Amino acid sequence: MTGSDRVELDSSRLIVAGSPQIHDVLSTKSLNWYLVVAVLPAALWGVVQFGLPAVAVLLTGVATATLTEAVIPKRVGSVADGNAVAIGLVMSLMFPPEAPLLLVAASAAFAIVVVKWAFGGLGHAILNPAIAGRVLAQSLDPQAMNRFSMPVALGDRAMDEGHTAAAMIREMAEGLTPLERLQHLEYPRTAFDETITAWLNGSVLEPLGIHLPGGYIDPFIGIAPGGIGEVSVLLLLVGSAFLIGKRVVAWHVPLAVFIGFAGGIAAWGGHAFGTGFFSGDVLFHSLHGGIVFLMFFCATDNTAAPVTPGGMMVYGVLIGLSAALLRLYGLYAEGLAVAVLVVSFFVPLIDYLTKPVRFGFSRRNGEPRLYKPRG
Amino acid sequence: MRLIRSILKGGVYPPDGTRAARNHPTWNAMIPARCVVPLLQHAGSPARRHVDVGQHVEEGTVIGASHGYESARVHAPIPGVVTEITRLTLADGRESKAVVIELDGEFQQLGKSIQPRAWRGWKNSRIREEIFHAGVVGLGGEGIPSHVKYSPPENGLVEWLIINGCESEPYLSNDYSLLRERPQQIVEAVEILSRLFSPRRAVIALTTHTRAASSGLRKAITAADARVQLQHLDDKYPQGDEHTLVRAVSGRAVRGAASVTQAGCMVVNVGTAVAVYEAVVLGKPLVERTLTVGGNAIARPANLKVRIGASIGNLIEECGGFKHAPRKIVIGGPMRGHAVADLSQPVTKLTTGVLALTEDELYTVPETACVHCGRCVRACPMGLEPVLLHLMIGQGDHRAVKEAGIFDCTECGCCGFICPSGIPLVDQLKQAKSWVRHEESDDGE
Ligand code: SF4
Ligand code: SF4
Numbered sequence: 139m140t141g142s143d144r145v146e147l148d149s150s151r152l153i154v155a156g157s158p159q160i161h162d163v164l165s166t167k168s169l170n171w172y173l174v175v176a177v178l179p180a181a182l183w184g185v186v187q188f189g190l191p192a193v194a195v196l197l198t199g200v201a202t203a204t205l206t207e208a209v210i211p212k213r214v215g216s217v218a219d220g221n222a223v224a225i226g227l228v229m230s231l232m233f234p235p236e237a238p239l240l241l242v243a244a245s246a247a248f249a250i251v252v253v254k255w256a257f258g259g260l261g262h263a264i265l266n267p268a269i270a271g272r273v274l275a276q277s278l279d280p281q282a283m284n285r286f287s288m289p290v291a292l293g294d295r296a297m298d299e300g301h302t303a304a305a306m307i308r309e310m311a312e313g314l315t316p317l318e319r320l321q322h323l324e325y326p327r328t329a330f331d332e333t334i335t336a337w338l339n340g341s342v343l344e345p346l347g348i349h350l351p352g353g354y355i356d357p358f359i360g361i362a363p364g365g366i367g368e369v370s371v372l373l374l375l376v377g378s379a380f381l382i383g384k385r386v387v388a389w390h391v392p393l394a395v396f397i398g399f400a401g402g403i404a405a406w407g408g409h410a411f412g413t414g415f416f417s418g419d420v421l422f423h424s425l426h427g428g429i430v431f432l433m434f435f436c437a438t439d440n441t442a443a444p445v446t447p448g449g450m451m452v453y454g455v456l457i458g459l460s461a462a463l464l465r466l467y468g469l470y471a472e473g474l475a476v477a478v479l480v481v482s483f484f485v486p487l488i489d490y491l492t493k494p495v496r497f498g499f500s501r502r503n504g505e506p507r508l509y510k511p512r513g
Numbered sequence: 514m515r516l517i518r519s520i521l522k523g524g525v526y527p528p529d530g531t532r533a534a535r536n537h538p539t540w541n542a543m544i545p546a547r548c549v550v551p552l553l554q555h556a557g558s559p560a561r562r563h564v565d566v567g568q569h570v571e572e573g574t575v576i577g578a579s580h581g582y583e584s585a586r587v588h589a590p591i592p593g594v595v596t597e598i599t600r601l602t603l604a605d606g607r608e609s610k611a612v613v614i615e616l617d618g619e620f621q622q623l624g625k626s627i628q629p630r631a632w633r634g635w636k637n638s639r640i641r642e643e644i645f646h647a648g649v650v651g652l653g654g655e656g657i658p659s660h661v662k663y664s665p666p667e668n669g670l671v672e673w674l675i676i677n678g679c680e681s682e683p684y685l686s687n688d689y690s691l692l693r694e695r696p697q698q699i700v701e702a703v704e705i706l707s708r709l710f711s712p713r714r715a716v717i718a719l720t721t722h723t724r725a726a727s728s729g730l731r732k733a734i735t736a737a738d739a740r741v742q743l744q745h746l747d748d749k750y751p752q753g754d755e756h757t758l759v760r761a762v763s764g765r766a767v768r769g770a771a772s773v774t775q776a777g778c779m780v781v782n783v784g785t786a787v788a789v790y791e792a793v794v795l796g797k798p799l800v801e802r803t804l805t806v807g808g809n810a811i812a813r814p815a816n817l818k819v820r821i822g823a824s825i826g827n828l829i830e831e832c833g834g835f836k837h838a839p840r841k842i843v844i845g846g847p848m849r850g851h852a853v854a855d856l857s858q859p860v861t862k863l864t865t866g867v868l869a870l871t872e873d874e875l876y877t878v879p880e881t882a883c884v885h886c887g888r889c890v891r892a893c894p895m896g897l898e899p900v901l902l903h904l905m906i907g908q909g910d911h912r913a914v915k916e917a918g919i920f921d922c923t924e925c926g927c928c929g930f931i932c933p934s935g936i937p938l939v940d941q942l943k944q945a946k947s948w949v950r951h952e953e954s955d956d957g958e
Contacts, residue, residue: 143812143836144812144833144834144835144836145810145834145835145836145837145838146835147835147838147839147856148838149854149855151838151840152839152840152841152842152852152854153840153841153852153875153877154841154852154853154854155841155852155937156852156929156937156939156940156943157848157849157850157851157924157926157929157939157940158847158848158849158926158927158929158930158939159841159843159847159848159850159852159868159870159875160527160528160530160847160848160870160874160875160876160930161875161876161877161878161929161930161935162525162527162876162930162931162933163876164931164933165876165878165879165933165934165935166878166881166884166933166934168933169884169886169933219881258882259882260881260882260884262882388887388891440884440885440886440887441884441885442885443885443887444887445885445886445887445889445890445898445900445901446887446890446898447887447890447891449887450887493898494522494890494893494896494897494898495896496768496895496896496897496918496921497522497523497756497760497766497768497769497894497895497896497921498756498766498767498768498769498771498895498921499768499896506767506768506771507765507766507767507768508775509765509767509775509776509777
């Protein structure tokens with residue numbers, strides 16, 4: 139080392155603080171921005187598929203949330219921490235592409251002002267602001283919130299009811315599976331779906347003794363009506379893999395939501411359509427209607443979730459179950475995010491009941507362990 | 514290949530930092546011309562001053578006598594003249610008297626080879642005495658005087674003797690350097706300790722980071738025909754803590770507030786094992802230790818063998834000084850160590866490392882309100898809920914805080930490291946411990 143490379147000590151710049159002396163790379167700020175980055179692919183897909191109206195909804199949601207955050211007088215937090223942007227974006231991604239902009243703006247402002255700040259800001263809210271905004275919009279204008287336009291990939295074969303597949307299949311006679319219902323309704327399907335399904339069956343699945351009916355590939359890719367950011371399961375999975383890889387979200391909640399939802403659909407999914415218990419089509423319901431978005435981007439929000447790993451599992455399973463029941467028996471097939479709000483109310487109880495077993499304590503009686511010396 | 518076992522829950526993977534130092538041979542730091550030797554270099558009560566200003570001391574002269582139940586002897590690290598008795602604030606915040614020695618005269622031991630002593634013919638009491646005379650304390654950082662720790666536990670037997678070669682913290686590689694360079698001494702120390710405790714099993718625990726030392730150790734074990742096994746563990750922090758280590762090796766878990774001897778386990782850090790070897794076999798007092806000088810701000814990170822009482826500034830100088838501007842100077846490891854603003858701090862028996870960290874390594878996070886993420890709960894190896902403790906402390910409810918297990922907290926730092934809201938959880942927990950004790954004594958009246 140030559141003298142010129144040396145740096146002299148500037149004691150005035152030394153920090154003296156308690157341990158630990160280093161910190162993990164993640165902060166609340168980076169958590170928010172990672173979340174924003176993770177939903178971007180699905181958001182872009184929505185913009186491509188639904189065009190200008192979708193752009194308008196997203197911009198309105200994000201801009202309203204950000205501006206509201208900026209004008210609220212407060213001691214801590216700022217727009218730079220990304221929380222307002224994340225709330226605005228996640229909320230508006232759950233809106234139908236042609237939602238009235240005034241409704242979007244009102245919901246975003248409500249999310250920030252009432253749900254987030256009335257309780258004292260980030261970390262103090264007891265409900266997830268993005269979900270609360272979505273639910274508010276649903277109750278203010280259920281009609282508008284359940285009218286979905288077709289993606290361009292299906293555009294020339296548009297169905298004019300403005301219903302998603304998950305909603306449509308509810309209006310049918312008994313005794314048909316969801317896919318049969320869609321066929322019956324002449325629900326459009328792309329040639330791409332046919333090709334991929336045929337290829338999958340021919341080269342992968344049939345040797346394994348499975349046959350995949352057509353119609354699953356479109357919603358997996360994101361060629362389906364639905365909330366702007368909710369339709370592309372593939373891109374949502376990509377974003378979630380990023381989030382989990384970066385340790386922004388823990389796997390507990392998404393896994394548990396899926397377990398709860400799949401269990402609920404498997405058990406009652408057929409019953410609701412007159413094909414009996416335990417005949418539900420889990421794949422169909424997972425690909426349609428925003429459950430993947432809910433699982434990774436709503437249910438994982440920390441604000442209202444339990445803090446114990448066990449609690450997270452219970453919380454997730456309850457959310458999944460309620461989402462399944464809402465899907466099958468609720469007033470609307472979409473907007474399942476309300477399940478998160480409902481389960482949030484039980485979080486203090488869940489946390490209390492799922493305390494971790496302390497190190498050196500017996501799982502059975504909760505007493506400290508004692509070892510008898512052996513001679 | 515042995516099974517890799519690990520802490521079952523909790524823990525974090527902090528960055529590796531400059532374990533770069535690990536593969537260079539340890540070198541002997543220059544003998545300091547002036548040593549500041551604190552009389553409190555261990556857990557417990559300070560040693561009592563045994564020399565006066567102006568007195569001449571030899572290397573190894575007792576300058577502080579063990580005083581009280583938990584205390585250890587302190588020796589002169591260099592020959593010279595006592596020029597001053599001062600007071601100083603140690604890195605961990607405790608106040609201590611210190612003896613200042615200016616180098617003068619001949620070294621009696623340095624560089625001379627010492628005939629190993631035939632300890633095998635000795636009684637256990639003699640071995641304990643030698644350990645006491647040499648002022649050996651736990652060198653992993655906890656600093657419990659070894660003669661206290663090794664005195665026969667009241668409730669019986671040591672079933673497991675575990676030599677902790679896990680490296681107490683990230684960034685540090687001083688234990689590894691000993692494992693690699695002195696396997697014979699470590700194995701002989703295991704034999705000495707096995708004589709003391711007659712454990713059913715003796716194990717040297719290594720992690721992914723230190724396992725490269727295993728071939729040398731295995732050779733030493735075969736050569737000495739010693740009854741000791743190697744155990745490889747995952748490198749999750751805090752694997753090297755007594756409680757998690759005992760759990761991983763023996764399968765037994767005792768609460769943080771209790772000593773692992775209650776599970777029939779004795780954990781000895783490799784640095785301490787080497788000190789025991791030197792004390793018993795060579796009759797050498799503990800006047801030097803191996804430590805890591807590291808962090809990205811250090812030009813040439815290294816493991817050094819250092820005299821107690823040398824200033825950390827000298828060590829940094831010997832490692833080429835700073836190549837980047839440091840933002841924190843840490844004595845100890847990054848998870849439990851203490852930040853200081855003063856390079857004149859002396860090395861003590863407890864100094865496992867000296868780190869100079871740059872801004873980029875710190876990831877300082879501004880403090881915001883808790884966002885309820887549960888990361889601290891998942892990170893806590895003791896199964897506590899730091900977020901809950903944080904809230905209870907805020908509410909001032911000392912009974913609830915105690916009930917929630919604050920005294921089981923080992924202050925490992927995982928919760929504070931991981932909290933995205935930058936809440937100084939560990940500071941709060943440390944303060945709350947004394948607050949709860951205080952409130953309890955008030956309740957008692
Ligand atoms: S410092 Fe204490 S509370 Fe925090 S993780 Fe470690 S043991 Fe748990
Ligand atoms: S890690 Fe920090 S922000 Fe997360 S729950 Fe614990 S205290 Fe709260």
